[in-house]
Amino acid sequence: MSRKAALLAVLLVAGCHSGGSPTATPSASANRQQLLALGQQWVQCLRDKGLTRMPDAQLSQDGYLEFPAVGTFNWKDELRKHQNIITACQSIEDSYPPNAFRPKNQFSADDLRKLAEYAKCVREHGLPAFPDPNALGEFDLSGTSLANGIPAKLHDQADAACHSVWSGEVRIAGVSGGKK
Numbered sequence: 001m002s003r004k005a006a007l008l009a010v011l012l013v014a015g016c017h018s019g020g021s022p023t024a025t026p027s028a029s030a031n032r033q034q035l036l037a038l039g040q041q042w043v044q045c046l047r048d049k050g051l052t053r054m055p056d057a058q059l060s061q062d063g064y065l066e067f068p069a070v071g072t073f074n075w076k077d078e079l080r081k082h083q084n085i086i087t088a089c090q091s092i093e094d095s096y097p098p099n100a101f102r103p104k105n106q107f108s109a110d111d112l113r114k115l116a117e118y119a120k121c122v123r124e125h126g127l128p129a130f131p132d133p134n135a136l137g138e139f140d141l142s143g144t145s146l147a148n149g150i151p152a153k154l155h156d157q158a159d160a161a162c163h164s165v166w167s168g169e170v171r172i173a174g175v176s177g178g179k180k
Contacts, residue, residue, distance in 0.1 A: 032059055032063050035059065035063075035065055035096075035097070035100055036057055036058070036059050036065070038065075038092065038095060038096060038100075039057030039058075039065045039067070039096075039100075040056065040057045041092055042057070042089055042092040042093055043055070043056060043057050043067065045088065045089035045092055046079070046085055046089055049082075049084070049085040049088045049089065050082065050085060051075065051078060051079060051082065051085055053070070053073050053075065053078070054067070054075050054079075055067050055068055055069060055070045055073075055075060060108055060110075062108070064099075064100065064101050064108075065096070065100045065101055066101075068110075072164050074164075074167050076167070077167065107136070107137035111137060111168070112133060112135075112137060114165065114166050115132075115133040115137055115139075115166055116132050116133060117165050117166070118162050118165045118166035118170070119131065119132045119133060119139065121158070121161065121162035121165050122158040122159075122162050125157060125158040125161040125162060126154045126157055126158050127146065127150065127154055127155070127158050129144040129145045129146050130144075130146065130158070131144060134173075136171070137171055138171040138172070138173045139170065139171065139172050139173065140173045140174045141172060141173065141174045141175050142173070142174025142175075143174070144174075146175070147174055147175060148175075149175060150172075150175075
């Protein structure tokens with residue numbers, strides 16, 4: 001039985017009432033538990049193939065699968081260096097349901113907290129006018145001395161110093177120039 005067929009079978013069984021008839025959709029808790037189990041299966045595969053510091057799979061408060069970093073170890077950067085590990089565990093990754101992860105255009109409350117820490121770090125490393133993120137996770141530079149662009153040397157210096165705080169996407173808004 002393929003992994004997708006096994007996942008479907010588990011979801012169908014989990015969706016049965018005590019009377020034995022399947023419901024239209026599996027219960028949220030069973031679906032979440034199955035998603036977490038699938039995420040942990042992927043983690044175990046990565047660990048077995050050499051990414052031994054891979055963090056455990058977790059579910060966010062919103063029910064999305066996530067793999068929060070432990071300490072300063074950036075598993076995404078490490079995984080990108082090992083295409084063979086990605087390939088070896090691809091079948092598990094391919095079996096994730098489409099809504100397993102938070103949509104890329106949304107930031108969690110934890111992401112916004114980390115982005116605020118990133119902004120503070122950037123200010124401490126040469127860009128004192130760098131703003132905190134807005135609710136969309138964007139750094140709106142309009143009305144700041146950076147609105148006409150961030151000098152490339154200062155941007156690169158601050159970004160390198162603060163990469164351990166936030167290594168994800170940095171969305172900049174309100175800039176008429178660009179990096180100088």
